[in-house]
Amino acid sequence: MRRRWAAALAAALLLLLTTARPALAGAPITTAIYTADPAALVAGDTLYLYTGHDEAPPGGTNFVMRDWHVFTSTDAATFTDQGAKLSISTFSWAGADAWAGEVERGANGKYYWYVPVNGNGAGWMDIGVAVGDTPLGPFRDAKGGPLISDSTPNSAPLNIDPTVFTDDDGQVYMYWGSYYGLRAVRLNPDMTSTSGPVITPSGVTNFWEAPWMFKRDGVYYLAYAANDSACSAPGHACVRYATASNPLGPWTHRGVVLDQVTSTTNHPAIIEFKGQWYMVYHNASSPGGGDFRRSVTIDKLFFNADGTMRKVVQTGGGPTTPGNLAASATPSTSYVSPWETLAAINDGYTPTGSADHSHGAYGNWDHQGTEWIEYRWPAAQTVSRSEVYWFDDDQGIDLPASCRVQYWTGSAYADIPGQSGCGTAANGFNTTTFPSLSTTRLRLSVTSRTGYSTGVLEWRAFS
Secondary structure, eight states, X not given: OOOHHHHHHHHHHHHHHSOOOOOOOOOBSOSSSEEEEEEEEEETTEEEEEEEEEOOOTTOOSOOOOEEEEEEESSSSSOEEEEEEEEGGGOTTEEEOOOOOEEEEOTTSOEEEEEEEEESSSSSEEEEEEEESSTTOXXXXXXXXXSBOTTSTTOOSSOOOOEEEEXXXXXXXXXEEETTEEEEEEEOTTSSSEEEEEEOOSOOTTOOEEEEEEEETTEEEEEEEEOOTTTSOTTOOEEEEEEESSTTOOOEEEEEEEOOOSSSOOOOEEEEETTEEEEEEEXXXXXXXXXXXXXXXXXXXXXXXXXXXXXXXOOSSSOOOTTOGGGGOXXXXXXXXXXXXXXXXXXXXXXXXXXXXXXXXEEOTTOOSEEEEEXXXXXXXXXXXXXXXXXXXXXXXXOOSEEEEEEEOSSSEEEOTTOOOOOOOSSSOEEEEEEEEEEEEEEEEEEOOTTOBOEEEEEEEEO
16 A cells, blocks of 8 residues: 555646646626726626726736726626725825725725835835725825735735725724745724734645635635645646634634636635625636736635535636536535545536646545545435546545445335446446436445545436
């Protein structure tokens, strides 16, 4: 038997030497300008997206960002550019770099826009705050100087990417940071000064930058960009997330909610609008786009029954799989390795080969013998075909010895009668067909080869 720790190290080194296939992406909110670093706010029946503005020339090798735009929508599908509502010139003490910010409504009904800028004084990036009477402003400097700077005790290695969250009791919190340095602090009711010390939150695994905080059903969520080799190619980033029972942590890492995108940077904003949750992010997929010419896009986000987030399916711009019932199912398993992700099996990604785990993979090392993965639906589905793409890392996870497709009879699991052979081939989908049946649960039972565990990259189900 091979040792998994050696296998994991080898797999990590392999990731550092390869380039992952770019993810598909949703349509940009605009192609008139390049936008980046989104923040989202709901006010009344309108969704507001606050974005940076990329102005680098074609082939540019650095960020050129001088102002921020606001986009509005009443359906989360079509957006109107309301124009540049904030710029570097708003802050007399700033000189450049209009990077990622966020807007939060204060208790006084005014709207506060927290932004990182390159100050004219000592240090590099500072966090300023502007204020306006409406979500569209007009905005003015609310403080006359930085809220956070390098001189702030325990400030981050790079003071950028503020996310501001107001709890149910009215207390306001701000998270920010980069270069692996996450920081948090309470804000006073005036929204322009801090209360108490800056802390370094614990439990936020592989944090790089771009935090986004929100609350759902009494649970605090923190999404953030991570650039570890387990979830992204070198120079790129995925979005991981953690949860906590306290707004300042400690946090517990839960997994990857957004795979790497076509730009090197990744930046999440998560919002509920008219009963649907969304992931807003940017990529480089627009015509003429690039790492410094990015475009904001939006996709739907779904939660599992236990409150965990399902990995976002980046839509548009590529092939789809009509009728795939897995997209609406909740996956479960007998066991998944802590460093793998069950959410990978129904994220809609078509691998380039059995070793392609650029979008994550389900694996059950170091379990051997028979394990299972399963889909559950809230209502019965008619199913007649299963397609599975096996994961083989050429280490401890190998192609299975055998498999079979099962269904829930209402009281027990049983092999589906009349099913064709359950294939175990590499580098493609293995299709199993059977007479149509109605069930709320479909299970794939997998038996490993001696000395190995098994894994799955994608599992589809069709009527």
